[in-house]
Amino acid sequence: MIKKKHNQNQSKSGSKTRDLYSLASELGLKFNKTSYLETAFIHSSFRNENPEYKEDNERLEFLGDSVLGLVVAKYLYRTNPSASEGELSRQKATLVSTAVLNGLSEKLGLSPFVLLGKGEGQGGAQKKLGANLFESLVGAIYLDQGMEAAEKFILKHLIDYIKTSDKIKEATDYKSTLQEICQKKFKLLPTYRLLKETGPDHEKTFYVSVSIRDKYTAEGKGKNKKFAEQDAAKQLLKVLKIKV
């Protein structure tokens, strides 16, 4: 269990930096160069306001994104020996989705340690903050300790997380799965129809049907059209007896 320390809008980074070492230790990480760890938690908005900081975490995030991509690809390749390229790609997209990485980041308690500029962090501006922090931390581990350590860290936390998390369901793209299967088996695309909308404006429920050549059909609902279509696709996959 990771002790969380909530953002106290500190303008100086002193105590956050010290706490960061506790976090790393709780995550089983020991850095040779602690500057990598520190940089992983410097948001560009903080650096903009504090020009004495020479780097923020965006370059580490760029690198970490590719490290994560390879580790997940290798893991899926090895653990799904009979999955097609399409299935592997879909699973990969889910595992590295913002929803999953944000959730994992929250579980690991990363966000409270980030140094943000004043005025950042409110509202929806930082929707990808958690996911980006996970990636910059992975980039830092990779640079500091190499591929093997980064792989170990990712597999330990990500694979453990997806086995227990609901986020994986949110991030699963049933529509794309159905579309691919449809094209392969029936040489056409599934047809979605909006059936009705109920409820007041701020709390609507959308009902959608999906069908394949009027032979297979299913219905779904959700708080917007997209979610309703995803639900309908999921139901139709069940009808077709396809496990996602």
Place this chain on the structure above:
Amino acid sequence: MIKKKHNQNQSKSGSKTRDLYSLASELGLKFNKTSYLETAFIHSSFRNENPEYKEDNERLEFLGDSVLGLVVAKYLYRTNPSASEGELSRQKATLVSTAVLNGLSEKLGLSPFVLLGKGEGQGGAQKKLGANLFESLVGAIYLDQGMEAAEKFILKHLIDYIKTSDKIKEATDYKSTLQEICQKKFKLLPTYRLLKETGPDHEKTFYVSVSIRDKYTAEGKGKNKKFAEQDAAKQLLKVLKIKV
């Protein structure tokens, strides 16, 4: 210089397989398990027609894509210590673009060795064939010999190639670069205007202008609107003295 052997529409794979070993040898590759090398050159259309083949190259391509992504990201991170995340991402997108990888694949002479199903390989159906083969070969090297060997192969051929190739120009996205700079410096988007079209229908030339708050402006031309806009963006970047 790699000896090319053109596709002879062989239905059996015997002589192609033997030639494949010469190709590998010319590329400086020695496989422990030659089945990886062979699988890298089996297209799904061939496997569909020859069910005795248990695997095609699509899973290797999935893996190779991520190996390539990390190698290129690491290379760019290391060689561009002052580049922003946005610049690194743009450069990466160019280096792993279909245009660049198709060109590299052609230079290495990979396509003539692929086993295709009958009726494949004509027309535009196989636009990504070369790029996909490079990725599946990278995946095969990675599985057979590990990351270091894959990295060495990619850097040797890809980096050498981009220094001399025109493809890199084709794949450079001037519009995105201009847009990003514009948003950062001027907090607005550049405005594109179609000025005129000349020439007969099958051989039109489009003329486009681009401007930033009517303060900076440039013109470009091309065989379609998209190319003309890219050219205009390129010219305006020159005006702004930004090197891409």
